[in-house]
Amino acid sequence: MDAKEIKTQIDLDNLPLHIAIIMDGNGRWAKKKGKLRIFGHENGVKSVRETVEAAAELGIKYLTLYAFSTENWNRPKVEIKALMRLLVGALNNETKTLNNNNIRLSAIGDLKSLESGVYKQLMTTINKTADNTRMTLTLALSYSSRWEIVNATKKIADMVKRNEMSINEISQDTFRSNLETSEFPDPELLIRTSGEYRISNFLLWQIAYAELYFTSKLWPDFRKEDLYMAIIDYQNRERRFGKTSEQIYND
Ligand code: IPE
Ligand code: IPE
Ligand code: MG
Numbered sequence: 304m305d306a307k308e309i310k311t312q313i314d315l316d317n318l319p320l321h322i323a324i325i326m327d328g329n330g331r332w333a334k335k336k337g338k339l340r341i342f343g344h345e346n347g348v349k350s351v352r353e354t355v356e357a358a359a360e361l362g363i364k365y366l367t368l369y370a371f372s373t374e375n376w377n378r379p380k381v382e383i384k385a386l387m388r389l390l391v392g393a394l395n396n397e398t399k400t401l402n403n404n405n406i407r408l409s410a411i412g413d414l415k416s417l418e419s420g421v422y423k424q425l426m427t428t429i430n431k432t433a434d435n436t437r438m439t440l441t442l443a444l445s446y447s448s449r450w451e452i453v454n455a456t457k458k459i460a461d462m463v464k465r466n467e468m469s470i471n472e473i474s475q476d477t478f479r480s481n482l483e484t485s486e487f488p489d490p491e492l493l494i495r496t497s498g499e500y501r502i503s504n505f506l507l508w509q510i511a512y513a514e515l516y517f518t519s520k521l522w523p524d525f526r527k528e529d530l531y532m533a534i535i536d537y538q539n540r541e542r543r544f545g546k547t548s549e550q551i552y553n554d
Contacts, residue, residue: 306528313361313531317538319491321365322358322530323513325505326350328497328521335521341385346523348393357527359404359438361534365487366440369505373413373447387421390444394428401428405437411483412446439487446483448507455481484509492537494530496522514540 326347333343351368358366371386394408401408408428417425425444458481462468468477479485489509495501498519502510516533518525543551 304528306526306531309528309531309535310361312535314538315362318362318534319537320363321367321488321490321492322363322534323367323369323490323493323506323510324354325369325493325495325503326522326525327495327499327503329523331497332521332523340382343521343523344386344389348389350522350525351393352397353527354525354530355406355438355440356404357530359406364438365490366438367411367443367484367487367490367506368441369443369446369503371412371444371446372504373445373450374504376416376445387418391421391424394424398428398431401432401440402435405435406432407435407439408432409439409441410444411441411451412444413450414444416445441484441487443505447504448502449504451483452508454483478508482508489513491542492516492533494518494533496520496525496529512542512544514542 329343329347330340331343332346333340336342354368355366370390375386376383410425410429414422414425425442455478459468459473459477463470463473484506489511490506490513493502493506493510493513494516496518498517500517506513514537516536518529518533520529541548541551
């Protein structure tokens with residue numbers, strides 16, 4: 304079956320509002336081809352483009368991509384440099400396409416830890432696409448969920464200290480509104496490529512009830528039909544949120 308045929312199986316009335324993706328496997332993809340890891344990252348950009356296009360065409364409102372984790376700072380300097388160069392290049396090249404397609408760029412993570420040239424390009428693209436309304440594309444950069452949770456805790460503690468809030472008033476909503484993702488709904492679907500079955504410090508709070516989808520495809524091989532298949536799989540799940548199947552069926 305080709306991508307078009309697979310797409311027809313998607314129920315457009317039951318789309319996830321928010322899809323998050325852990326894009327993994329670039330290095331192994333390159334290694335299999337006898338190339339340097341960077342080659343894998345370069346080819347991963349193509350998959351990002353396809354995925355963004357497919358999501359926007361379907362009518363997905365939020366797409367969040369894990370592009371660089373806090374822990375990724377521990378990689379070899381040359382690899383980090385290449386990744387940042389690719390990021391700046393892609394942002395620069397794609398700003399126009401994002402605008403043509405009415406897609407807003409956003410970013411979560413410790414953005415201030417990015418090198419100033421990277422930060423500037425990121426802010427330029429975010430500002431230039433700020434009025435777009437079709438879909439919000441969020442890049443997680445220098446992001447890790449434990450960093451985010453500690454950060455939220457500090458902000459809440461500060462409000463209590465300044466007597467703007469009492470300890471008893473701290474609720475799940477207080478917490479949610481102090482996370483990096485405060486303006487987005489939680490993802491209903493989380494996809495991870497490359498056959499790894501782990502979360503790697505991504506959106507721990509937000510995926511409490513997300514459906515998880517794992518594929519052995521390496522990220523540079525990920526195409527529109529892979530996104531479609533993940534969505535179809537999601538649509539065949541029964542999301543119970545703690546209730547019984549009968550309760551869900553009768554609702
Ligand atoms: C994902 O691919 C990209 C980033 C984490 C930046 P990897 O670079 O992790 O590729 P593998 O997992 O080593 O194959
Ligand atoms: C997760 O991939 C982070 C990103 C996709 C940016 P990693 O390749 O860093 O994850 P681990 O180290 O295999 O858990
Ligand atoms: Mg990896």
